[in-house]
Amino acid sequence: xxxxxxxxxxxxxxxxxxxxxxxxxxxxxxxxxxxxxxxxxxxxxxxxxxxxxxxxxxxxxxxxxxxxxxxxxxxxxxxxxxxxxxxxxxxxxxxxxxxxxxxxxxxxxxxx
Amino acid sequence: xxxxxxxxxxxxxxxxxxxxxxxxxxxxxxxxxxxxxxxxxxxxxxxxxxxxxxxxxxxxxxxxxxxxxxxxxxxxxxxxxxxxxxxxxxxxxxxxxxxxxxxxxxxxxxxxxx
Numbered sequence: 013x014x015x016x017x018x019x020x021x022x023x024x025x026x027x028x029x030x031x032x033x034x035x036x037x038x039x040x041x042x043x044x045x046x047x048x049x050x051x052x053x054x055x056x057x058x059x060x061x062x063x064x065x066x067x068x069x070x071x072x073x074x075x076x077x078x079x080x081x082x083x084x085x086x087x088x089x090x091x092x093x094x095x096x097x098x099x100x101x102x103x104x105x106x107x108x109x110x111x112x113x114x115x116x117x118x119x120x121x122x123x124x
Numbered sequence: 125x126x127x128x129x130x131x132x133x134x135x136x137x138x139x140x141x142x143x144x145x146x147x148x149x150x151x152x153x154x155x156x157x158x159x160x161x162x163x164x165x166x167x168x169x170x171x172x173x174x175x176x177x178x179x180x181x182x183x184x185x186x187x188x189x190x191x192x193x194x195x196x197x198x199x200x201x202x203x204x205x206x207x208x209x210x211x212x213x214x215x216x217x218x219x220x221x222x223x224x225x226x227x228x229x230x231x232x233x234x235x236x237x238x
Contacts, residue, residue: 013183021164046226055214055229056167101166110155110174111182112227116166 014039018102018115026123031092033118035102036084043106045078045085050099050117060087064106092122126150130215130230137205137237145200145233147215155218156198157182157227158190160211167214173198205237 015038025031035045046061062069062076062085069076073092078085089096102115128149137143149156154175159167169182171190179190187209189201198217202209215230 018166044225048227055231056227057229058226061225111169111172113169114159114167116164 014042014104014113016102016104016113016115018118020118021116022119022121024121024123025092027092027094029092031089031096031120031122033087033100033102033120034084035086035104035115036082037104037113038083039104039106040080040083041106042083042104044104045076046103046105046112047074047076047087048101048103048114050101052098056101059100089120092120094122094124096120097122128215128217128228128230130213130233132233133231134234135236137202137235139206139237141205142201142203143205143235144202145213145215145235146197147199147230148197149215149217149228150196151217151219151228152195153217153219153228154195155220156192157216158188158198158200159214159216160184161214161232162211170200170213202235205235207237209235210237211235 018035043064048056049059050056073090075088099117101117103112105112131146157172158170168184173179173192176195191199213233216227
């Protein structure tokens with residue numbers, strides 16, 4: 013089955029810095045790549061997603077880039093704020109499977 | 125419109141006891157999922173139901189059973205709880221089986237097995 017690796021597991025930044033989280037996947041047939049944010053004690057919620065026919069997508073301070081050749085995709089957060097502190101999960105889906113496979117998560121800490 | 129509702133939110137069990145986690149969604153979604161979340165392990169799929177009347181195993185199904193009672197409800201049962209099943213359980217749903225995007229999660233159920 014699909015294998016998704018997410019790095020780093022923990023990321024600590026100063027407010028205003030940029031943060032980048034990277035995921036690699038194994039199934040070349042994967043065609044949907046969402047990112048979820050989970051605040052402490054809360055449920056995961058979708059923040060941005062990208063499909064395989066698009067290389068980059070932006071939504072205000074967050075962006076996702078996809079490199080299908082290298083089989084990796086990344087979440088970019090610019091001008092980080094303390095409320096960005098959370099655990100972020102990448103996921104992949106597609107090909108013969110309609111089951112989302114999640115990475116292990118990145119704990120982002122933004123220091124004021 | 126409540127979204128995805130899970131009960132109970134907290135539960136403490138003794139080894140060998142049984143219990144059922146309930147999940148209901150009011151978004152007319154076809155697919156429903158049960159995940160468990162453990163520190164450093166991400167979200168691992170236990171079982172899913174692509175549509176009413178069907179269920180399939182996920183990555184970590186051992187020790188669990190599920191029932192898709194109707195389109196709205198998808199329950200997870202632990203027949204004989206073990207300490208290794210101590211975890212936070214999330215139910216999720218979405219409109220279609222795949223490729224259509226967002227998973228909507230419930231608030232989670234924290235289970236402790238002593």
